Amino acid sequence: MCTGGCAKCLGITLIPLAVLCTLVNILLFFPGGQVVDNNQHITDEVWYFGGILGSGVLMIFPALVFLGLKNNDCCGCCGNASCGKRFAMFSSIIFAAVGVLGAGYCFAVSAVALHKGPKCYTGTEWTYPFQDGNYLTNHTSWSVCKSPENVVTWNLTLFSLLLIMSGVQVLLCAIQVVNGLIGTICGDCKCCGCCGGDGTV
Template identity: 80%
Template sequence: MCTGGCAKCLGITLIPLAVLCTLANILLFFPGGKVINNNENITEEVWYFGGILGSGVLMIFPALVFLGLKNNDCCGCCGNESCGKRFAMFTSIIFAAVGLVGAGYCFIVSAVAINKGPKCENGNQWSYPFENGNYLGNHSLWSQCTSPENIVPWNLTLFSLLLIMSGIQAVLCAIQVVNGLLGTICGDCTCCGCCGDNGAV
């Protein structure tokens, strides 16, 4: 597959992942699927916006750039004669790096949140009743969270999804870094001979 075509496939995959990460982060603002009156009782890591900013907004930019690479012609890109395919592929490496940062941020926030556990009502106060992920292998500890109902599986599921999806995003962006390097050095296979044919493909 040509470097431009490969980049387009990566971009097509990244967009739905970015949307899903954003939705997962939004759902985390409703612990157990319920609206709570005091925002201070929402798990702290939710407010870091790992899924909205990291794997969401920051991922849209590289995804759109990757999608546009296939449409750039070999002698210029976006109607600009001075901007060649190789330069466009080099630019994609920079955006891929931005995507890696965003995905890495979401991955770290999600991992910390899973290890820490959710903030919930424990007795008469709101706190973090779990320590160092001890609740992950011991479901009997989940009963320590009396409210909101089902807060533990809710947070665990959504943060796990964010962890997995941001990991996939990081892999896809890393692939584009390699793909972009190949495109920068070798050009795109669809460009072979087209400039020599007066721009005809």
């Protein structure tokens, strides 16, 4: 597959992932699927906007760049038929690095949130009853959270989704870094980078 075509496939995959991460992060503002009367009762990591900023907004930029690489005009840069395409592939590496940072941020926030557990009302106060991460295997301990209802399952499911999707985004952006390096060195297949201006080798 051409490096430009590969980048386009990666971009097509990243866009729905970015949208899903944004939606999941928004759902986390409604613990247990309920509207809370005090924003301080929402788990702190939700306010870090890992899914909205990291895997959402920041991921849109590299995704759009990857999508545009396939249709990039590779000919006609400073009289050199290949430099336009090569520069475009090189720039994609920079945007891929931005994507890795954004998705990595979301991954880290989600991992911390899963280990820390949700903020809930224990019957006496709003606190974090699961500070050591043992609640992940001890389901009977979930009953300590009296409100919001099902908040443990809610946070565990949604933060796990963010963890998985951001991990996939990191992998896809890392693939584009390698793909971009190949495109920078060799150019796109059957284009001005590896062939002559008329498409001949």
